[in-house]
Amino acid sequence: MTVAIILAISAPAIGAEDVKLGALFSVTGPPSFLGEPERNTAQMMVEKINKAGGVKGKKLELIVYDTQGDPTKANQAADRLIKEDKVVAIMGPSTTGETMAVIPLVEKAKIPLISCAAGIKITEPVKKWVFKTAQNDSLAVEKIFKHLKEKGVNKIAVLTVSDGFGASGREQLKLHAPKYGIEIVSDDTFGPKDTDMTPQLTKLRGSPAQAIICWGTNPGPAVVARNVKQLNLNIPLYMSHGVSSKKFIELAGPAAEGIILPSGKVLVADLLPQKDPQKKHLLSFISEYKARYKTEGDHFGGHAWDAVMLIKNAMEKAGFTPVAIRDGLEQTKNFSGIGGVFSFSPEDHAGLTAEAFVLVQVKNGRWSLVK
Amino acid sequence: MEWIAQISQYLLSGLANGSIYGLIGFGFTIIYNATGIINFAQGEFVMLGGMLTVFLLQLFPLPLVLCIGMAIGTTLIIGILFERLAIHPLKNASPITMVIITIGASILMRGLAMILWGKDTHPLPPFSGDEALALGKATIMPQHLWILGLTVLILILNRLFFHHTIYGKAMRACSVNPRAASLAGINVKTMVLLSFAISAALGALAGIIIAPLTMTSYDVGIMLGLKGFCAAIIGGMGSGMGALLGGIILGLLESLGAGLVSAGYKDAIAFVVLLVILFLRPGGLMGKGEMERV
Numbered sequence: 293m294t295v296a297i298i299l300a301i302s303a304p305a306i307g308a309e310d311v312k313l314g315a316l317f318s319v320t321g322p323p324s325f326l327g328e329p330e331r332n333t334a335q336m337m338v339e340k341i342n343k344a345g346g347v348k349g350k351k352l353e354l355i356v357y358d359t360q361g362d363p364t365k366a367n368q369a370a371d372r373l374i375k376e377d378k379v380v381a382i383m384g385p386s387t388t389g390e391t392m393a394v395i396p397l398v399e400k401a402k403i404p405l406i407s408c409a410a411g412i413k414i415t416e417p418v419k420k421w422v423f424k425t426a427q428n429d430s431l432a433v434e435k436i437f438k439h440l441k442e443k444g445v446n447k448i449a450v451l452t453v454s455d456g457f458g459a460s461g462r463e464q465l466k467l468h469a470p471k472y473g474i475e476i477v478s479d480d481t482f483g484p485k486d487t488d489m490t491p492q493l494t495k496l497r498g499s500p501a502q503a504i505i506c507w508g509t510n511p512g513p514a515v516v517a518r519n520v521k522q523l524n525l526n527i528p529l530y531m532s533h534g535v536s537s538k539k540f541i542e543l544a545g546p547a548a549e550g551i552i553l554p555s556g557k558v559l560v561a562d563l564l565p566q567k568d569p570q571k572k573h574l575l576s577f578i579s580e581y582k583a584r585y586k587t588e589g590d591h592f593g594g595h596a597w598d599a600v601m602l603i604k605n606a607m608e609k610a611g612f613t614p615v616a617i618r619d620g621l622e623q624t625k626n627f628s629g630i631g632g633v634f635s636f637s638p639e640d641h642a643g644l645t646a647e648a649f650v651l652v653q654v655k656n657g658r659w660s661l662v663k
Numbered sequence: 664m665e666w667i668a669q670i671s672q673y674l675l676s677g678l679a680n681g682s683i684y685g686l687i688g689f690g691f692t693i694i695y696n697a698t699g700i701i702n703f704a705q706g707e708f709v710m711l712g713g714m715l716t717v718f719l720l721q722l723f724p725l726p727l728v729l730c731i732g733m734a735i736g737t738t739l740i741i742g743i744l745f746e747r748l749a750i751h752p753l754k755n756a757s758p759i760t761m762v763i764i765t766i767g768a769s770i771l772m773r774g775l776a777m778i779l780w781g782k783d784t785h786p787l788p789p790f791s792g793d794e795a796l797a798l799g800k801a802t803i804m805p806q807h808l809w810i811l812g813l814t815v816l817i818l819i820l821n822r823l824f825f826h827h828t829i830y831g832k833a834m835r836a837c838s839v840n841p842r843a844a845s846l847a848g849i850n851v852k853t854m855v856l857l858s859f860a861i862s863a864a865l866g867a868l869a870g871i872i873i874a875p876l877t878m879t880s881y882d883v884g885i886m887l888g889l890k891g892f893c894a895a896i897i898g899g900m901g902s903g904m905g906a907l908l909g910g911i912i913l914g915l916l917e918s919l920g921a922g923l924v925s926a927g928y929k930d931a932i933a934f935v936v937l938l939v940i941l942f943l944r945p946g947g948l949m950g951k952g953e954m955e956r957v
Contacts, residue, residue: 324782454927481927485886487877488680491922491929494672498665511784511878518876522795522804523672543786543878546793 310353311612313338313603314373316384316394317408317596321361325509326386329593330408331356332585333577334383337600340580347607359385363393370394374401381617383599384408386592388456395422404618406602408595411460415641423621423641425598425631427556427648432533433464435554435649437472439662440503440530449478449501451492451516453508458484461507461532477501482512489519496525503527509534514543521547528552533649537590541654552662554649556591556631563661564650569628573597577630594630601629668800673922674915675798679807681914682814686869687891688898688906689817690862696838696901697858700761704745704769706888707776708866711738713879714776716871717785727788735867741772742863746856769884776881787874806875813872814907817865821903834858838901893933897940899950908948913937 315334318327338354346352355377357369366385373379374397381404385391388411395414398405398421407414410426440448450465452458458481469476478499480492493516496504504527506516513535520529529551531540536555541548557564561574577597581589605627606620624643627634632648651662687709694702715734720727749764756764790809795802825831836844837854845851870879870887877883891906894913898905913933920932940948 328782480925483926483930485883486926487873487886488676488918489926490676491673491918491920492926494669494676495922498669511880514784514786515877518793521793522802524795524802539783543784545786 310351311347311607312353312355312377312379313600314370314377314379314382315354315356315596316359316366316369316373316382316386316390317356318361318366318386318390319356319358321359323361323387326408326592326595327358327361327384329581329590330384330386330596333581333589333593333596334600336580336584337597341600341604347604347612350612352604355379359390361387361390363390366390367393367397370397374398374403379403380612380614381406381603383596383603388414388460391422391424395419398422402618403614404603404621406599406621408592408599411456412464412642418639418641421618423602423636423643425595425602425629425634427533427631427644428642429460429532430464430468431644431646432554432649433461433468434646435651436505436530436552437468437474438646439552439651440474441472445502446473447475447477447500447502449480449496449499449504450476451480451482451489451496451504451506453484453512454481455484455508457509457532457534458507461534465505465507482508482516484508484512486512487515489516490523493519493523493525497523501527503530505530505532507532507534510537510539511543514540514548517544517547517551533591536652536659538588538659541657541659546657548654548657550654552651552653555652555659556594556648557650558589558591558594558630560650560652560659560661563659569626569633570630573628574630591631598629598631598634602627602634669922671799672801673918675801675803675807677915677918678911679803679810679914680918681894681911682810682907683869683873683887683910684890684894684913685898685907685910686814686817687866687887688894688910689821689891689903690866690869691891691895692898692901692903692906693862693865694858695895697834697855698750698758698761700750700758700765701892701900702859702862703762703765703888703892704772705862705866705891706884706886707769707772708738708742708863708884709870709887709891710776710879710881710884711741711772712867712870713787713874713883714780714785714870714881715867716874717787717879718780720787727790731871734871735864738867739860739864742859743856745863746859750855750859751852769888773881773884780881782881784878784880785874786878787871789875790872793875804876806872810872813868817868818904818907825903830854830857893937897937897947899944899947902947902949905947905949912940912948 317331319331338352342351359366383406388409391407391409391414405422407424412428414424452462478496482489506513513531531553533554536559564571578589606617610616610620622636624636632644634643636643652659653662690705715737716730719730789806791805833849834854837851841851894910895906897909916933916936917929920929
């Protein structure tokens with residue numbers, strides 16, 4: 293268990309000319325819902341690139357290590373990728389904690405890292421060798437607040453899960469609320485494994501909150517949705533992008549109806565207007581993933597799609613050495629991916645704007661776009 | 664009058680969750696009584712009940728009741744296999760060895776479930792609709808009524824079995840003194856097997872009746888097993904009624920703690936009260952104390 297396992301080495305014929313890319317994903321462990329689709333997507337995309345002739349004639353070789361959601365293992369695996377496998381760039385890790393544990397290594401070794409985690413501290417302050425593809429939580433928070441402000445809501449209740457994702461969401465909610473003239477009148481948490489949130493919600497019934505914002509990943513928010521319906525709380529419920537998947541509707545059942553949340557565009561790709569720059573990539577990602585893995589491609593896999601394609605793009609423009617890839621990444625402008633349209637600069641290594649999110653609502657058991 | 668509505672909601676939620684903890688704790692006490700070991704795989708029986716029902720429903724177009732029956736039956740067989748393969752072959756192992764084996768078995772079962780069914784969470788349809796019922800100023804789901812009703816039913820059946828059937832009496836005899844029971848002609852090994860079968864079935868049932876409310880996944884057994892274990896400890900290990908009482912106390916503490924103080928502290932509040940109870944009554948609320956252990 294202590295040794296990370298090589299999960300996949302793609303490209304059957306490994307030549308001396310191949311370009312080695314490293315990847316750290318938590319394929320098992322609690323964040324496996326992130327790591328598994330990320331690994332699948334990265335493999336799928338590398339194979340696709342190789343089949344089409346590689347990058348400027350060079351084949352890519354992908355080396356994936358499973359970090360099991362553990363920062364220590366992520367750190368060890370990164371060390372191995374740098375020293376033994378001698379990769380030119382690293383994708384992942386899947387979570388913010390793991391990414392923070394890997395950053396000192398890549399900064400020292402001067403290897404570009406494209407994290408697939410969302411935490412804002414990964415790229416703020418900017419680190420020379422570190423980029424990321426997952427949207428900042430603050431973008432999702434601002435998307436919701438903008439909508440609430442338009443609706444004239446100024447008192448909200450916040451209910452967040454007591455893990456890294458929830459803590460970051462809570463921080464961003466508190467940080468941005470004053471800017472939109474919104475007051476947080478109730479602030480409570482729930483455990484990631486809790487199965488009954490009626491006490492927290494009952495307490496909130498006595499408060500003047502006009503809307504509830506629940507921040508968490510499955511299954512907690514589905515329980516919250518069911519409990520809100522059980523208690524007959526007649527105020528709108530907002531969720532985070534942490535539950536933007538079909539799975540959430542399946543889990544929450546009829547209680548999901550009417551819930552609004554910010555989501556990456558992958559969830560509603562077919563509903564996007566034709567002129568959306570991401571639409572083409574989104575649709576091809578979804579159909580390719582479905583054909584190969586028999587399940588829906590989600591925005592977590594999309595983070596790895598973006599990482600692979602951003603590296604490919606940088607190599608085509610700038611070359612195959614770690615320095616060239618880093619410089620190529622930093623010069624990337626208007627790159628349409630799955631998570632959004634990326635424009636990196638020396639001051640911004642996250643590269644996305646609030647446009648990366650759309651607001652979606654559950655209607656008749658399906659996601660629909662909020663206009 | 665807002666606070667009356669709130670308190671009654673906390674009490675109802677606590678009662679329903681507590682019954683589940685009690686039911687799981689009940690499974691702990693049955694095996695403890697027959698063997699003197701704490702079966703840490705009890706939580707996995709709970710998981711198996713829920714997960715098997717979900718997957719039988721997907722596999723066969725059968726009514727829910729049949730799938731539930733099959734899931735309980737399968738878990739019961741797994742309980743028997745577990746006893747035959749892991750507990751029975753160890754003739755005179757110390758309880759601590761056996762406890763560690765149950766921990767190993769729980770990791771194995773969880774791992775197999777993960778490989779077999781994946782890591783997703785799965786919903787189960789409620790037994791009778793999902794329109795909340797109003798009870799005074801509080802609301803309750805029909806599923807809560809099922810939980811409370813089945814818990815009472817199991818208490819009654821348990822009483823009848825352990826006090827009015829020859830097998831039940833034999834099992835109680837084993838719990839008091841296995842050696843004497845064996846001398847009196849009771850096949851202690853059979854009783855151990857029976858205890859595993861019963862608690863596997865009980866665990867499965869608990870897992871099934873809460874799944875419509877809480878959903879189920881391969882790893883729900885850890886948390887629920889722990890809560891059930893706490894319930895059994897508060898009640899006094901070995902007392903079925905005690906486990907149920909312990910479960911309800913735990914459920915109420917959690918829900919009142921989350922509602923009146925803060926959800927962040929609800930586990931801490933519950934466990935502090937647990938410690939106080941154990942300081943005051945080390946044998947648990949309905950425990951028989953240590954005097955039997957001469």
